[in-house]
Amino acid sequence: MSSTVRSVFRGVGFTVVMLAPTSALAQERTWEWHWSTHPMMFMWGAGGLLMMLMMLVFWVVVIAALIFGLRWLMGQGRPPVRDDAFEILRQRYARGDIDKQEFEARKRDLGV
Numbered sequence: 805m806s807s808t809v810r811s812v813f814r815g816v817g818f819t820v821v822m823l824a825p826t827s828a829l830a831q832e833r834t835w836e837w838h839w840s841t842h843p844m845m846f847m848w849g850a851g852g853l854l855m856m857l858m859m860l861v862f863w864v865v866v867i868a869a870l871i872f873g874l875r876w877l878m879g880q881g882r883p884p885v886r887d888d889a890f891e892i893l894r895q896r897y898a899r900g901d902i903d904k905q906e907f908e909a910r911k912r913d914l915g916v
Contacts, residue, residue, distance in 0.1 A: 887914070887916065889914055890911070890914055890916050893907065893910055893911065893914065
């Protein structure tokens, strides 16, 4: 092969290599899509607000579940809380120290 033919092949090869990216640039650009067909079209407008609201609701539910779960676990080992005032009132009524009317009145006062 002569040096002239090699030069021509080199020139053509160089031109093809330099112009190859232009075919990629000639394709449709994704950042110029129309808003109705954009893959993230719901991120703007009412769709975006709805997504933010749902994310907020999700995290509120997760945090509330954690708090209630921890409070439930912490309360498992404790004995039930008894009302000493009401217990004394019941004992006095059982002994006959007070009558039914007084028992009911004091029971209302205690909020039982």
